[in-house]
Amino acid sequence: MKHVLTIAGSDSGGGAGIQADLKTFSALGVYGMSVITAITAQNTLGVQAVEDVSPALVEAQLTSIFSDIRVDAVKIGMVSNQETIHVIAQQLKHCRVPIILDPVMVAKGGHDLLQTDAKQALMEELLPLATLVTPNIPEIERMIGYPVQSIEEMRQATIELSKQRVDSVLLKGGHLEGQQATDLLYTQGQHHFFEQERLDRLHTHGTGCTLSAAIAARLALGDSLTDSVAHAKRYVTEAIRHGFALGHGIGPTHHFYEFWRENHVTNH
Template sequence: MKTALTIAGSDSGGGAGIQADLKTFSAHGVYGMSVLTAVTAQNTKEVRSVQDINLSIIKDQIEAVFDDIHVDAVKIGMLSSAETIKTVAQSLRSYHPEFIVLDPVMVSKGGHHLLQLDAISALKEIIIPMATIITPNIPEAEVLIKDPIHSAEDMKEACLAIKALGAKAVLLKGGHLKGEPNDLFFDGENFIWINGTRIHTKNTHGTGCTLSSAIAANLANGASIIDSVQEAKRYITLAIEHSLNLGNGHGPTNHFYELYKKAHLVTK
């Protein structure tokens, strides 16, 4: 069985973070493992508090997994501090995982900063160059390149700038722009638009975590980078289309919709 490791923060509400990652791995038939970098107290409405995990525990978690179980792909999510970033990078360098999918988590749906401002430089200088692919949304990309993004042409320029930071490929998600949520993939040579359809729902909690985890799972299963991205886009679109109306804020996506449908289970 193929495996994937998520290195990220938790979400007590279950819609994002490692909870979303593990659900996504399972939905793709991949055995999921996890390294907690932070514990968050959150629900569909807000992030109430965050506690970073001790650096030695983060290091031990990574080593415990790699020293015992083969890891086919790694997904990196919330790394709240420069110290956490350095610890994760140093540990991963020892094991040389083939695929690293980086979701540069910065701000929650409710506006809570999940990446300390002084850690952005460390993210750019240390983690991004290790990534097989980085999956920023528009606001995250604007922080990384320090320029606004308002158009398709701006997205191309942003991909060029982010690729220059060292990642092998970039998937810039266009959902924050007006119109359809079209994403742009760039591998250093080719720009490929991955078109989407706008689904009018407030239940989009954890979409970034889920998409990046789906890419990691697809890579673990042997797909190419572009095929992994395109299949992940199809998966997250379906998960949003059949999202769950739970809580009073941004509800979660439906990670197991296709499996539930095959099993004839009620999903709403």
């Protein structure tokens, strides 16, 4: 059994953050562990409140895991303050396993999840440690400082971000229009396109968390980076296809669609 660690915030609604990551790990056959960086009051309608876990407790969680359990891959999600980022960077700087950084900056409903002074810390301390960074278009725009509105601009943006000592960049193109949802991987000086049918679905909460967690799981299982991205992209697309209503707003993707489908067929 491979062991994958998520370092991220808690979503009380269960659709994103560590809850989405742990569901993804389980669905893909790896054992999930978590370090909680923040607690959010959140539901399908948005984020109502955020409270950071103290950097000392984040450090204690990391020390507890690394002192006892083998870690085969790490996924980093919501890390909202500068001191916490520094603690995580110090703990991971000697880590020799794949590290996937999902630079969570803004919630789907528009709530800012990254404090102003933390952006520079994330860029300077966590990006150089990452095997892969997985921004969406609004996030990479914040990181490079100019808009991205086309496939060609996506190419240039990934090259620009790679100059920040990043090994590889996966730019998620879901915010662009078109019949295909196109993600662009830039690694070892080459671009790789990943396309799936763009699904007209409302219930897409947690897609970014799920994608990065799925990539971490596949890397832990021994897949190459390109194969891990391809597998994760297909997994997320089907999870979106089977997303379901929950509450009164944007529902979650369905992390266990394969298992539920099999059980439904078996029971009926």
